[in-house]
Amino acid sequence: MTAERKPRKDAVRNRAAVFAAADALFAQCRSPEEVTMADIATAAGVGKATLFRAFGDRTGLIRALYEARLAPVRAAIEEGPEPLGPATPPLERVPALLDAVLCFKLDNRHLALALEGSGADSPYRADHYDHWHALVRDLLRRLPGPPDSDFTAHALLAATRADLVAYLAGDKGVPREELRAQLAGFTAAVLDARTRRGTAVEG
Amino acid sequence: MTAERKPRKDAVRNRAAVFAAADALFAQCRSPEEVTMADIATAAGVGKATLFRAFGDRTGLIRALYEARLAPVRAAIEEGPEPLGPATPPLERVPALLDAVLCFKLDNRHLALALEGSGADSPYRADHYDHWHALVRDLLRRLPGPPDSDFTAHALLAATRADLVAYLAGDKGVPREELRAQLAGFTAAVLDARTRRGTAVEG
DNA sequence: TTGCGATACGGACCCACGGTCCGTATCTTC
DNA sequence: GAAGATACGGACCGTGGGTCCGTATCGCAA
Structure with a gap:
């Protein structure tokens, strides 16, 4: 050791x-x-x-700040109560997760922007992205629906991209609650259509 | 003059x-x-x-390259035949538009990446983004559905972000046609759910 | 063809910024 | 309180975007 x-x-x-x-x-x-x-x-x-x-280096510093702020959210997801915690059924947990991500990025716009836009490395190579994506994808897979959970998870998460959130909440002045409601509506639509369109469950 | x-x-x-x-x-x-x-x-x-x-400056050069490549796509949208052209009904034109954007970004990954990731300015302040967004949003508005066309347009376009496309097609090795099919499926799901969920038409 | 103002050329130069080096100061331990 | 380990800090470096200005080229007109 x-x-x-x-x-x-x-x-x-x-x-x-x-x-x-x-x-x-x-x-x-x-x-x-x-x-x-x-x-x-x-x-x-x-x-x-x-x-x-x-x-x-610069990225290391930003990442450290980001992770520190993110820790409570992570904890709430991994061992917290519903609707974020692991006991929640997928159909409710996916929207809750996305809402949590959105709120986090609203509250920490500066850090999220600094991290996602850190130039060289795309945000998709960051390990925390894999974490979120795997989480959402696996929840989707537990739901009846077409076998494209992987892409759908990417697409849903893309709707919470830091620069989009900053643009809407900052430049466009969209109020927090309105943004949350719109993301919730979008998520619900996607989930609704998936469960309606197919009943296969991915392996 | x-x-x-x-x-x-x-x-x-x-x-x-x-x-x-x-x-x-x-x-x-x-x-x-x-x-x-x-x-x-x-x-x-x-x-x-x-x-x-x-x-x-650097951005100006990249933008010039980008616009030059984009011109044919723009032309096809503004005055081309179906399914991209203006005569196409919204329900078919929205998927066609998104597919065109995806293909363009697949074919011009390097430029799209260089432009969207040009650091300082978020891609959402670029004028060409406004163009795409307004187009998609207005098409959505012509369809029956909940009054969140603005956000939905952003969310749909977010699924075609250059770095996501580059990540999936490049790092993950997802084949072109598979990506197109997945985006098409996602788009269809969103449109399907929207037309099902509400019948109000936005003013 | 030649002459002349306007325009563009090019590479040396500048500056800002991320990142490093090394002589010096501080902490820890005995 | 002495010795060794650890950390400090700011001068320093390399790189890359962007500029300056003396010089070459162009276009036009006589």
């Missing part, structure tokens, strides 16, 4: 400072690209190298 | 050279980010400034 010895006290303090500073800066600025690493280091009262030592 | 005098001969020749070089380079490389402006200039046998003079 790799017995990782505990890190130095100042290291954890600095890590936390960077974390907080980055969170605040990303929340303030319109577009995530106008926050530079140097900005974050300065705001945290820390040298640039400290920042990179703690998080590897 | 702004009487724009005609450009010099070498200017148009260079512009064409840059155009061709950029097209070739983007087509060859895996990710559009590994093609630099200097690369394009070199490949075109031209100085960097010439390139920027002709197209403004």
Whole structure:
């Protein structure tokens, strides 16, 4: 077993400072690209190298922020009560999941934008996307319907893309509840049509 | 009237050279980010400034390439025969439009990726997106169904996002025809559910 | 053909930003 | 409190988008 010895006290303090500073800066600025690493280091009262030592690179920092915010949602899904928790039947859980994703991206627009639009790597290569997709796909498979659960899961999740959400909620000024209702309606329509169109269950 | 005098001969020749070089380079490389402006200039046998003079900036160049490829599709939609042309009834034209978009993005993955993922500006602020969205939304409105055509149009188009298409067709190796069939199935399901769920027509 | 203003060329140059290096400071442990 | 390990920080580097300006080319007219 790799017995990782505990890190130095100042290291954890600095890590936390960077974390907080980055969170605040990303929340303030319109577009995530106008926050530079140097900005974050300065705001945290820390040298640039400290920042990179703690998080590897820009993507690593953003991912860390994102994962921290996401943790409670994950917990609610994995072991929480209905309608998000695992005991919920698929027909209710899929809409609940999508609604949770939407709400999360509404509440954390800046981070979601920064992560999904981190240039080089498409959001589809991120591991957390696979997680969501597998979850939705498997729920769809447990429902009667045509055997295209994989694509349908992608398509449903695409409706919650960070930049789309930011565009509608931000630029277009669509209110939160209205967006939620529209996504719910769309999801319901898709599920409804699927259960109606075919009764085969995928292996 | 702004009487724009005609450009010099070498200017148009260079512009064409840059155009061709950029097209070739983007087509060859895996990710559009590994093609630099200097690369394009070199490949075109031209100085960097010439390139920027002709197209403004990176986004301008990519957009010009994209629009050029898109022109035939646009023409087919605006004045072509069925099922893409304006004479087609909405119920058939919406799937046809989405299929055309999908095929276009499959055939021009590199450009679509370069444009949608051009970092700063979300794809939703591009004017061509508004065009597609308005088209789909207006068709949906002409159909009986719930009054959320605007969002539904966004959601349907989101299923054809360039990075999703590239991910499925490229990384996952989903064959072209299978992808088309899946998108068609998804679209049909959405339309089917809409016409079934409500009979109101939006004003 | 030649002369001349207008236009375009090109590559050296600039700047911003992500990421690294290394001499120095701080922590931990004995 | 001394020694070794660990972390600090800001100067530094490479890269890539975008610009500047002295020079070459073009178009036109005489």
